[in-house]
Each structure stands twice: as structure tokens, then as C-alpha cells.
Amino acid sequence: MFIKENFKMALDSIFANKMRSFLTMLGIIIGIASVIAILAVGNGAADEITTTFSDIGATTISLSANDPDQSGDLITNDDLNVLKESIDEIRYVSPNETMSGTISTDEEARQSVISYGTPDLQFLSQAMSSTLVEGRYFNQVDFDEAQDVVVIDTDGAEALFDRIDVVGETLRVTVAQSQLNLRIVGVVEGSFGDMEGAFDTDQIPLFIAMPHSTISNQVPQLTGMDSVAIEVETTEQIEPVSNQVVRLLELRNNAVGDNVYSATNFLQALDQVNNVLSLFINFIAAVAAIALLVGGIGVMNIMLVSVTERTREIGTRKALGATTHTILIQFLMESIILSVIGGMIGLTLGIILSNIIAGALDIAPIITLGSVALVLLFSTAVGVFFGIYPARKAAKLNPIDALRYE
Structure with a gap:
């Protein structure tokens, strides 16, 4: 009261x-x-x-190598094969390398972003979609034999050939003052449709993907792997797999205690953000x-x-x-x-x-x-x-x- x-x-x-x-x-x-x-x-x-950012790669590990002595390749294709065979939690592993170049046909030439890696690149590349529209992605045989094959997206196919059914066509790729004649084996979904009207598409570079072995075979100065993307099943596996990867590479390459290899993941970057x-x-x-x-x-x-x-x-x-x-x-x-x-x-x-x-x-x-x-x-x-x-x-x-x- x-x-x-x-x-x-x-x-x-x-x-x-x-x-x-x-x-x-x-x-x-x-x-x-x-x-x-x-x-x-x-x-x-x-x-x-x-x-x-979670959609981009919540379960992806970025493996990098830094050799102050520049004594040789710190990560090789054999290393990648051993990692995938030895660690069950790894779903995909591929070099995460890109460079710029020119792609052309007899009628058209455009600047391009070139991605190269293992066949797992299809699921790890942030530059290109993994959704196939025509043909196939380059496979393990293409990779092992360094076949002259390439995958292009629908935007690139439309820009260079005015159509998307371009499987079997030849594409010239000029990179690091070397020219490669590659056969298109697949076409993936493009991303320009989301930006239609926002940019002048003639000024946007096109995107292609090819085996790492192919480009390193024809352009020897590009043989090294400085960065590798690894995808695991769940976020809980990121930390233990990161430690296993670094430890295994150190043992294989006699680099224990040299801090040559480092593994970072999306969750760490996300925490910082x-x-x-x-x-x-x-x-x-x-x-x-x-x-x-x-x-x-x-x-x-x-x-x-x-x-x-x-x-x-x-x-x-x-x-x-x-x-x-x-x-x-x-x-x-x-x-x-x-x-x-x-x-x-x-x-x-x-x-x-x-x-x-x-x-x-x-x-x-x-x-x-x-x-x-x-x-x-x-x-x-x-x-x-x-x-x-x-x-x-x-x-x-x-x-x-x-x-x-x-």
C-alpha cells in the first residue's frame, strides 16, 4: 500500500x-x-x-610454406597425395594458386584469372563455381599425365565463343611469356549474371581452371606451391587436422622446428573480424x-x-x-x-x-x-x-x- x-x-x-x-x-x-x-x-x-564468410569456407584450412633459404619446393604433389591418404578427415586438398594471363581464340582475346591445382580444386576454388553445365572437370588422369585441358565458366564461353557448348574447342592461354594450347573439357556456371548492369562486363577478367601439373610442366618457373587449401568434414576437425598436416610435412621434408609450414583457418580469421x-x-x-x-x-x-x-x-x-x-x-x-x-x-x-x-x-x-x-x-x-x-x-x-x- x-x-x-x-x-x-x-x-x-x-x-x-x-x-x-x-x-x-x-x-x-x-x-x-x-x-x-x-x-x-x-x-x-x-x-x-x-x-x-561461413558460406565461403568454414571448414577450410589454408596451408602455407615459407622458406627463407629458397632451397626448393616446400610442398609437392607427392606431399598432397600423402596428406590425403594419411589423414582420413581431409575431404579435398589442392594448391590454392591463381595468376593473371590472357585467353584467346581466333576472334577474341580477354584478360583472365587462371586457377590451377588438383582435381579437388573444383570444390575449393573461390574464383569459380563447382556447378558443371557442360562436360566434366579435369580429373586425376588429366592431372597425373599433365594433360593440356582447361575448364571455363559460362561467362567466358559466351564472351569468347558466343555460346556455352564449347567442350572440345581449343583455347590459347598466354601466361608468363609462354603460350599454351588447351582443350576445353568442361564448362561451369558463371557469376556475371549477379552483376549484370552493375559493371562493364568487357572489363571484367574471365576465369579458367587447369591442372597444376600442366602449367608447371610448360611453365617451369611456376612449379612451386606456396599455398594449399584443405577442406575437412566439420569445424571440430580443423584444429587437429591443422596440427597433423604441419607435423607430417615437417617430417617428410626434414623441417622439424624450422617453422616453415603454417596452417591457418577461417575460424581464426573470423574471430579476429x-x-x-x-x-x-x-x-x-x-x-x-x-x-x-x-x-x-x-x-x-x-x-x-x-x-x-x-x-x-x-x-x-x-x-x-x-x-x-x-x-x-x-x-x-x-x-x-x-x-x-x-x-x-x-x-x-x-x-x-x-x-x-x-x-x-x-x-x-x-x-x-x-x-x-x-x-x-x-x-x-x-x-x-x-x-x-x-x-x-x-x-x-x-x-x-x-x-x-x-
Whole structure:
């Protein structure tokens, strides 16, 4: 009953001065709305980035080799065969090498990005799709015998031949001042369709893939493998497989303790990206939260004014038997209600703003229950912290002096 009566009195006082109460809450409203919008949009953007990168290669290990002495090939085709045969968890393994060159027919020539690796490149390449439209991908026989074969995407086929059924056609590839005449054995799905109208497609390089053995056989300076992509079944296998791969290569190439081989994975890179994003989001949210501090100061200022205006009321209540504790709770509750109402309005406004901003950025805002609870708890804490001093001042007024106050 005591709490209910104080709550009613606090509401009556707030609604008796609607404009002043609203202006008092404005700083809290702006602060809460800003924090909610920043957290929701920031978390949505982080989730979008995480999802996008997860689709690219959440179970992929990047193996690299660095030889300061340049004493020879640090990773060979034999090494790759041993890795795949020795470690059951490895699904695919291939050099992750690309270079630029020119591809041409009798009528057309275009710049190209050339990917080369093992037959597993079909599933590991980030440059080309793994979806076959015509023919086949180069296979183990092509790789073992260094056959002069190549796979092209539909965009390249259309650009060079004005059709996609080009299996069996000859393609000239010029790379590192060497010219290779290759037979097209397959056509994979292209990606230009997603960018249609956004770029001048004549200026975008085409994409082809070929066996690593073929290009190293005809262009000897490209025999080395500096980077290899390895795909495992699950993310839980990434760490143990990474350690096994490095250890096995060190033993095979007498490089134990030389730190020649290193294995990194997507999850490590993703953790770093998430840490940077979280730091940035939290920093911006902390800056926005300064408005809450300003709002809290506004609450304290108005409550002090309210105490001054209601000095005679306080004196009258004390003369009629109200205790110091009763007066303290009355004014403290008024301060808390102001902050909580401001927090709820700010929360609603923040949700609306986050949906508008996220919609413009084409992402989904993420508003967690924890964020909502934290905002409401924080706004209540602001009311308590900045309301204590005015409430104590009101509670300590001498009833005689208060009744004489003009």
C-alpha cells in the first residue's frame, strides 16, 4: 500500500508537468534509442558478415610454406597425395594458386584469372563455381599425365565463343611469356549474371581452371606451391587436422622446428573480424551512451527544482506525520519512473530506427533480450543514481523551515 501510494503520487507529479517531464526524459530517450539502434544494426551487420564468410569456407584450412633459404619446393604433389591418404578427415586438398594471363581464340582475346591445382580444386576454388553445365572437370588422369585441358565458366564461353557448348574447342592461354594450347573439357556456371548492369562486363577478367601439373610442366618457373587449401568434414576437425598436416610435412621434408609450414583457418580469421567489429560497435555504443549521462543530469536537475517548488508540500506532509523515509521514497520513485518511461520510449524508438537503418542496408537487425534487459536496467540505475541526492535533500528538510518557505 505504501509503495502503491508513492507510485500514484509520483505519476500525478509527472503528468502535472507533461512538457517539463518530457524534456527531462529527452536525454535518456535519445541515449537509449542510439544505443539500441547501434547495437541492433551493428550485430546484424556482424552476423551478415559471419554468415557470408561461413558460406565461403568454414571448414577450410589454408596451408602455407615459407622458406627463407629458397632451397626448393616446400610442398609437392607427392606431399598432397600423402596428406590425403594419411589423414582420413581431409575431404579435398589442392594448391590454392591463381595468376593473371590472357585467353584467346581466333576472334577474341580477354584478360583472365587462371586457377590451377588438383582435381579437388573444383570444390575449393573461390574464383569459380563447382556447378558443371557442360562436360566434366579435369580429373586425376588429366592431372597425373599433365594433360593440356582447361575448364571455363559460362561467362567466358559466351564472351569468347558466343555460346556455352564449347567442350572440345581449343583455347590459347598466354601466361608468363609462354603460350599454351588447351582443350576445353568442361564448362561451369558463371557469376556475371549477379552483376549484370552493375559493371562493364568487357572489363571484367574471365576465369579458367587447369591442372597444376600442366602449367608447371610448360611453365617451369611456376612449379612451386606456396599455398594449399584443405577442406575437412566439420569445424571440430580443423584444429587437429591443422596440427597433423604441419607435423607430417615437417617430417617428410626434414623441417622439424624450422617453422616453415603454417596452417591457418577461417575460424581464426573470423574471430579476429568479430573482435574488431565488437570493439568498434561497443565503442560507438559507449559514445552514444554519453547521452544517458546527460539525461541523468537532467533528471537530477529537474528533481532539485521539483524539491524547491514543493518545499511547503514536503513540510505539510512531515507535519502530518510523514517520515523521512517516506519522503525519500516518494521523490526517488518519481526519478525512477521518469527514467524508466524515458527508457521504454527510447527502446521503442531505437527498435524503429534500427529496422529503418537495417532495411536501407539490406541486413536484419538483431535485438537480443539481453540488450533490452540491459537498457531497462541501465535506465532504472540512472533514475536511482541521479535521484538519490534530490530525494535525500527533500527528506532532510526541516518541517518548520519548510512550512515557512515562500
